[in-house]
Amino acid sequence: MDVSPKRIYHTLRQFQTLAEIERESVEFTSLSLAERVWYWRRGFLSRSAVLYDFERYGHEDYLTDYQRYIKTRGINGRFGYALDNKLMLYGLLSRFSARLPDLYGIVDGGTFRSISIAGERGPTRPAIEWAADLEAGETAVVKWVIGGGGHSVLLLTRTDGGYRVNGDRISRTELRERFAAMDDYIVTGFSQQAEYADTIYSEATNTVRAVTMWDTERDEPFLARAVHRIGTDETKPMDNWSQGALGALIDPGTGELGEAVTYPDDGERRWRTDHPDTGTRIEGVEIPGWESIREGLLDVADSIPYLPYVGWDLVVTGRGEFEIIEANNYPGMKSLQVHGPLCADERVERFYRDHGVR
Template structure:
């Protein structure tokens, strides 16, 4: 085993141990030993209701934390580095979110911005020229806090996300309000907000993608994303969708829609786009199932993702183009009623509790063959 493989195995085992330590479920020691021998942490037992006869149909936590990390190999960086991923999606620019720039150690570096820095002919200080012809000194042009404040003056909302982050961590949803700024659920004065931005390092300044009425109606207080897992079938030479869910935020998970933080996961019928009931992670002994949203009463079960056929086909087209990365968990926001969507980000080893709460992945023969070919099981 290479040093790189040993490193990732060690990191995976560390993640597995942390997941067990942080699990809110407390089965008996005898039950825990039964779970550990099969590669599961305690929380999975509460989500999956594991039994001897069916436990081998679930992808275990050990397989997820340790082995799925190896599937994409060195190309996993194409997903884990959000700026690189943004570049990978260049052929599908209309389907990706805008990235205005990156913050590094308090300075702003343009990515999709029209700002261009140059030297004055007489050797004077560098200036920036924006689309409207305004000229500023280099100090202003590269000051991250200033650039973010200016962008918020134009657009009211944006997202700051760590280049290397995942799982909804290290994400700041920023909103300009009358008396300052709202970041996630916290209020900031302008001075405090500028200080926050100035202290960030390797954060992307991203467009806030407005979700369409379908997603907003599910729960208006959070972005509500699709999680679509694609796998590349090397025998058929094509990508396929293994599974898909609609994630829906709640008062527990706000300002995000993460299942592990209390959001809902509703399975999507891959043929019709229809949602099943929404599962909510256990705050005790078992999963709660909701046919309507627990906070608003909005219907969940039976509603359909608008333009699902178009979304499914284009995600497959993008996944085929990225065949060198065979295992991808796509996060998608539906922005219109005709199949319009934006890819927010992608994951190289997506979490599986929000997926397998609806049933074991390995019960699908094509999915099992993929995991077997890639050495996961």
């Protein structure tokens, strides 16, 4: 058991995070104190009473909030840092460069340093000059090298008349100021989603969150769960589920989408078969070439056995094709388990037990 000062520090920080989330949950649910204590004693925050269907499934097969925040963080050990750092991810998966968006460079303090996954280096110059060289209509992704959840992500588009950031017009002066305030941001190409995702909702990039785990008995990775996040007018151009996007469970065998659910920020889960803004059908839609996507992702996971637990964010770009836009060291559970308990799957339960989580 790791009892190093660093490990103790991070554990205490995670307990602090749990306490902060619980404070925020006071207005999220109408539970009495006795009811809250019941959930706390079983490892759940109060919000889980709304997020998860305990009446239908019970509570034993859910990964608890305590287990997620305190115990899963250490599954990948010291190697997990490679997933937390978006630039290091390119080196980690260099063999699968076709599965990654193009890497353009780094923005730091208003300066753009050109780099590539092949190790080639271009000129260093003011970031505003690099932006001016983008072709009209071209979009680049500018995001902080650490962090997830769609935070600190800018979709920069060059227009005939200037620039847009996350869909909003911005002047050259304003963009220069934004660049000057950036500290360690990477710049990549934009992953264009496939037609089926564009048809459901075109004003956001609708991503797949897929979690892979390592089966020690078979010595191979497996897909534990996958959900399709779908943006809305409330979240565009992002698809952050906790900010108002939809989440649909993906059938692991067929790639068919189930009903979509919204984050219950008002204390109630709402399920939909279609998109609230476009009216386009969601339930029953099949991701084209899903089997190839699933097997392609497992090939990537198989190449890094020292990272047995990964939450992948994918953009399906065509039939059987995808790009990995992010990987997560200890993925969140809300958008996954709102569709049912993860540990009802014997392989998932065994994985967590093998790693001291359950």
